[in-house]
Amino acid sequence: MNGNKPSEMNATLTTCPYCGTGCNFYLLSGSDGRLSGVEPAAKHIVSKGRLCMKGWNAHAFVHHPDRLSTPQLKRDGALQDCDWDTALATVHQRLQAIADRHGPDSLMFFSSAKVSNEENYLMMKLARAGFSTNNVDHCARLCHSSTVVGLAETLGSGAMTNTLDCFDHTDLVFVIGSNTTEQHPLIGGRILQALRHDTKLLVADSRKIRLAQHANIHLRHHNGSDVALINGMMRQILVDGLEDRDFIARRTENFDALRDSLEPFTPEYVAAITGLEPQQIIDATRLYAGADNAMIVFAMGITQHSHGVDNVRALSNLALMTGNLGRPGTGINPLRGQNNVQGACDMGALPNVYTGYQQVADPQARLKFSTAWGKELPETPGLMATHAIEAAAAGSVRGMLIMGENPMLSEPNQTLVRKALENLDFLAVIDIFPTETAQLADVVLPAACYAERDGTYTSTERRVQRGRQAVETPGDARADWRILCDLLQRCGIKANYESPAQIMDEITTLTPSYGGISYQRLEGGHGLQWPCPDADHPGTPILHQEQCTRGKGRFSPTRYRPPKELPDEKYPLLLNTGRTAVHWHTGTMTRRSHLLHREEPHAFAEVNPQDAGQLQICDRQLIRVSSRRGSIQLKARLTERVPAGQIFIPFHFAEGAANVLTNNALDPESGIPEFKVCAVRVEPC
Amino acid sequence: MLKQLTQQDLFELFxxxxxxxxxxxxxxxxDGSRELxxxxxxxxxxIDGIIPSMxxxxxxxxxxxxxxxxxxxxxxxxxxxTVSVPQPPDKPLALCGLNREDLAAVAFVDRFFSAEPADDVYLAKRSGALLIGLSGHCGDGSHGDHFLPLAQGLCDIELIAEEPNEEKKEQEKQWLAVVYNAVGEQWLSGFAAGSPQRLELLRHKSVTMGHQQQELLQQASRLLQADQVxxxxxxxxxxxxxxxxxxxxxxxxxxxxxVQDRTxxxxxxxxxxxxxxxxxxFMREASGHNPLGTELLRTRRRIHHKLVDDPKRWGEISCVLCGRCDRACPTGIGMVAVCEELVRRFTS
Incomplete structure (x- = not known):
């Protein structure tokens, strides 16, 4: 124990590893190479000297004793330490053997929204060039795949249209399906600050989230009724004549089809579907459409439905109809959950695109990448992560490499996921902790965490920023990019990069929207917002300014489809899932951070007191929650935050895993699961 | 002891x-922020072109x-x-560049951790540490052009930046050094004597600045103590x-x-x-019962502690008005912001 030197001798500026807001902070460390704390970057354009509770504790898990520090190989049914060469050779040989015997598409590669752009690029290169399959995906499938599909179709780009500074210049924020103060706390804070300066707030969320307390109108519509609500609002806009006719005429197409599709969505019809009063719908419409500049903010409450793409389309239609696009303080703004989920998508860690959303099915794009990589590339789009799980359970996917993801807890229907992973001929996992997924692996490769490697991350506002190494990896653990380079070399693909900066140089030559990004440019300022096509380009804070990325904004009519599984007699309550303010996803990092774990140490379910009364459940009592897919035990938390008829369970906790219960009903276009709606039964234990 | 230092003298001292x-x-x-x-x-x-950002x-x-x-x-x-404790520091800390608010904070925390039972972990780092305060023409403008003069006893040495002379370069800046104790004297003894008249002039300028927020805290404290909120x-x-x-x-x-244990x-x-x-x-009991179990109670406690409880225990408000919580709060409810709202609304 080194106590004789000051513990805050070094300060390393880096990007927060948690949500997609893109806060920067200094990691403080002593001469013993141990992190001792975090200090928010005072002058950074996003963090402005502020952080959330997770950010303030971002150093806390880094030196946890559970960190993986030695490669492990399963022998005699148990993971045992081995050397790197054995581990890497095994991964390469076993995956190659499966590909040789069953074809390249019997492999699946899970990339990660927690690793850098450079590492996502290498992972998709490994899948495509190394093993000749487009079966590469990552957890964006579970969060914003609906957004990417919906916004790409209507606007031509699946990313947040505006920039975070726009919250300071808007007249109204419409938050739908985003618990912003808990999941993007610094953005939530900006919204709360904006309200002090006369910005209006419209919140649509079945839960009484913090922002709802400050909203001019809070709509508690039923989970899964968003399409009806938004279509109803648009119909009312037309009735009131609040549409932006000039914008519609100049900048959009297919308006007539949209107008026709809205006819059935009268306030009364919408009220019957959403559980709202007709007047609430009319009032909310006038609030939104009456603002000169209005921002739509959404997240998982919109996307995680079997009709998630339609939800996004409907919101995009709403923004287009009112001309809220391409100006400061407007736009349609999906808040990306992970610190690099935007980047992982940008880097082509998706089954249908290379970097910068260049289609694998496009012969020209394929030629460009195959020329750069010196390898013929497959042309058929690959499997989505959720479909890959189903394929593994069915036996057609036989080998997987999973980097920095924990599908055992994060994918819906845990029983199916376990069956799928156990069914594999070979599973390799690259991670920093022995996750529930790593326990099932044949080889586990210990990786560097964010504080131990260089790289870039792309935040929700498309801001590409540096992450910097502050301390060394534990034991023999290696940075993910080094592990991937080794595997690429073993596949015969040249990958002798000396640093992530060199990898970025390769990315920029292949990716028009990242063309002007370099480590040198990222060093001095506050990152660069793509598109940034050349070295002199200042970046693009606001998209679709003169015209949409696809040219004209396209209205895309939607029809209301109810969720796949609604409460019934046998399973009478609706289960909503999500996260808490202090934990991150499957808890691998935050449950190993003392203050965060102490704050929420147990699995719990939010239960409305009215339901609790009927079920004879009291606060903190152990309950059993069951769905058609499984059953878990956890503590009840009685609260008015959830409406009667709904319970809410965060999915962080392995011992009360919400995803035992959730329904793997997928959106037909995006493959996203319906995490926000399924039917459950609650009983006292 | 009063000394006059050039920038070169200062570097030599450092x-x-x-x-x-x-x-x-x-x-x-x-990122443009200043840190110790x-x-x-x-x-x-x-060689590296690094200059201390005084x-x-x-x-x-x-x-x-x-x-x-x-x-x-x-x-x-x-x-x-067997049990081992951290080795004592190989040499003590010297913190240079603390303003009056920061020095007041160190003094407060010194009192807190020195009270019986004394906190040996804190004192192991604090004992023998040297504090060099900073005042004069080196502020950012938020308190006028000056930091306020430092009260005697809060630091070992006070460096006072002379008025910047536009014709002179930064490297030619002059400093007065006021030495408050024997340790300080040991380090400053070799330098040229400073001018008491010059010191008087700088002090006079600074004193006129005042600290209006002190009165705000006092008002808020009185309202809270009178249960007016x-x-x-x-x-x-x-x-x-x-x-x-x-x-x-x-x-x-x-x-x-x-306390965190890692095994x-x-x-x-x-x-x-x-x-x-x-x-x-923070105060949740093992049973699950929580005497500070609502946001309301916790928020009230934060302000009460500084403005009501600490004055009762230590005889002084424990907010030193450094401004950090107001800058760090993502939603604008730092100490000064809350006190301004409180005083505005509840002062009859």
């Missing part, structure tokens, strides 16, 4: 101090973190039952708290910590880490 102390200087970081970082030595500073905005991180860091090892317990106010303020803990973590007089095959490392009274678990 080089000498760095031999016997871990000398931390205000340094401009890449190790003095690289005047030669290295010249003028500018207040130091970002609270300086008390160097004596009471965010993570602080306490003991190491080995499986054989209803719970509905705290409900409103707490509804804007997003539970980031930043107000506590940046506060130089916050001293709450909790490996080699043994258990027990450390203390900064805690936040804005967390639900």
């Amino acid at each position: 080089d000498r101090l760095a031999e016997q102390y871990h000398l931390l200087m205000p340094t401009l970081l890449t 970082m190790p003095w690289p030595g005047s030669k290295a500073a010249a 003028a500018g905005e207040p130091i970002q991180r609270k300086p008390t973190s160097h004596f009471f860091p965010q993570t602080d090892p306490l003991v190491f317990l080995k499986p054989d039952g 209803p719970d509905s106010f705290w409900q409103e303020i707490s509804s804007r708290c997003i539970r980031c803990g930043g107000c506590n973590f940046v506060c130089p007089t916050c001293t709450c910590f909790c 490996t095959t080699a043994g258990t490392q027990r450390s203390r880490i900064w805690d936040s009274c804005q967390l639900d678990a």
Whole structure:
């Protein structure tokens, strides 16, 4: 124990590893190479000297004793330490053997929204060039795949249209399906600050989230009724004549089809579907459409439905109809959950695109990448992560490499996921902790965490920023990019990069929207917002300014489809899932951070007191929650935050895993699961 | 003792101090903020073009973190039952560039941790440490052009920046050094004597600045002590708290910590880490009962503690008006913001 030197001798500026807001902070460390704390970057354009509770504790898990520090190989049914060469050779040989015997598409590669752009690029290169399959995906499938599909179709780009500074210049924020103060706390804070300066707030969320307390109108519509609500609002806009006719005429197409599709969505019809009063719908419409500049903010409450793409389309239609696009303080703004989920998508860690959303099915794009990589590339789009799980359970996917993801807890229907992973001929996992997924692996490769490697991350506002190494990896653990380079070399693909900066140089030559990004440019300022096509380009804070990325904004009519599984007699309550303010996803990092774990140490379910009364459940009592897919035990938390008829369970906790219960009903276009709606039964234990 | 120092004298002083102390200087970081970082030595500073950033905005991180860091090892317990404690510092700390607010905070925390039972982990870092205060023409403009003069006894040496002369370069800046004790005298004895008249002039300029926010805190404190602030106010303020803990973590007089144990095959490392009274678990009992179980109670407590409880226990308001919580709060409910609202609404 080194106590004789000051513990805050070094300060390393880096990007927060948690949500997609893109806060920067200094990691403080002593001469013993141990992190001792975090200090928010005072002058950074996003963090402005502020952080959330997770950010303030971002150093806390880094030196946890559970960190993986030695490669492990399963022998005699148990993971045992081995050397790197054995581990890497095994991964390469076993995956190659499966590909040789069953074809390249019997492999699946899970990339990660927690690793850098450079590492996502290498992972998709490994899948495509190394093993000749487009079966590469990552957890964006579970969060914003609906957004990417919906916004790409209507606007031509699946990313947040505006920039975070726009919250300071808007007249109204419409938050739908985003618990912003808990999941993007610094953005939530900006919204709360904006309200002090006369910005209006419209919140649509079945839960009484913090922002709802400050909203001019809070709509508690039923989970899964968003399409009806938004279509109803648009119909009312037309009735009131609040549409932006000039914008519609100049900048959009297919308006007539949209107008026709809205006819059935009268306030009364919408009220019957959403559980709202007709007047609430009319009032909310006038609030939104009456603002000169209005921002739509959404997240998982919109996307995680079997009709998630339609939800996004409907919101995009709403923004287009009112001309809220391409100006400061407007736009349609999906808040990306992970610190690099935007980047992982940008880097082509998706089954249908290379970097910068260049289609694998496009012969020209394929030629460009195959020329750069010196390898013929497959042309058929690959499997989505959720479909890959189903394929593994069915036996057609036989080998997987999973980097920095924990599908055992994060994918819906845990029983199916376990069956799928156990069914594999070979599973390799690259991670920093022995996750529930790593326990099932044949080889586990210990990786560097964010504080131990260089790289870039792309935040929700498309801001590409540096992450910097502050301390060394534990034991023999290696940075993910080094592990991937080794595997690429073993596949015969040249990958002798000396640093992530060199990898970025390769990315920029292949990716028009990242063309002007370099480590040198990222060093001095506050990152660069793509598109940034050349070295002199200042970046693009606001998209679709003169015209949409696809040219004209396209209205895309939607029809209301109810969720796949609604409460019934046998399973009478609706289960909503999500996260808490202090934990991150499957808890691998935050449950190993003392203050965060102490704050929420147990699995719990939010239960409305009215339901609790009927079920004879009291606060903190152990309950059993069951769905058609499984059953878990956890503590009840009685609260008015959830409406009667709904319970809410965060999915962080392995011992009360919400995803035992959730329904793997997928959106037909995006493959996203319906995490926000399924039917459950609650009983006292 | 009063001395006159050139920039070159100052660097010479720093080089000498760095031999016997871990000398931390205000340094401009890449994002533009100022932090106390190790003095690289005047030669290295010249080569790398690094100059200590003596003028500018207040130091970002609270300086008390160097004596009471965010993570602080306490003991190491080995499986054989033996216990080891951290080695004492190989040399004491010298913190240079503290303004009056920061020095007041160190003095407050000194009192807190020195009270019986004294906190040996804090005192091991604090004992023998040298504090060099900074005043004169080196502010950022938020308190006028000056930092306020430092009260005697809060630091060992006070450096006072002379008025900048536009014709002179930064390197030719002149400093007055007021020495408050024997330790300070030991380090400054060789330098040229300063002019008392010059000191008087600088002091006079600074004193006229005043500190209007002190009166705001006093007013808020009186209202709270007279129970003039209803719970509905705290409900409103707490509804804007997003539970980031930043107000506590940046506060130089916050001293709450909790204990973290981490066990490996080699043994258990027990450390203390900064805690936040804005967390639900801060006072949660094992039964689940929580005397501070609502946001309202926690938000009220944060302000009450500084403005009501500490004055009762220590005879002084424990907010030193450094401004850090107001800057760190993502929703605008730092100490001054809350007090302004409170005084505006409840002063009859």
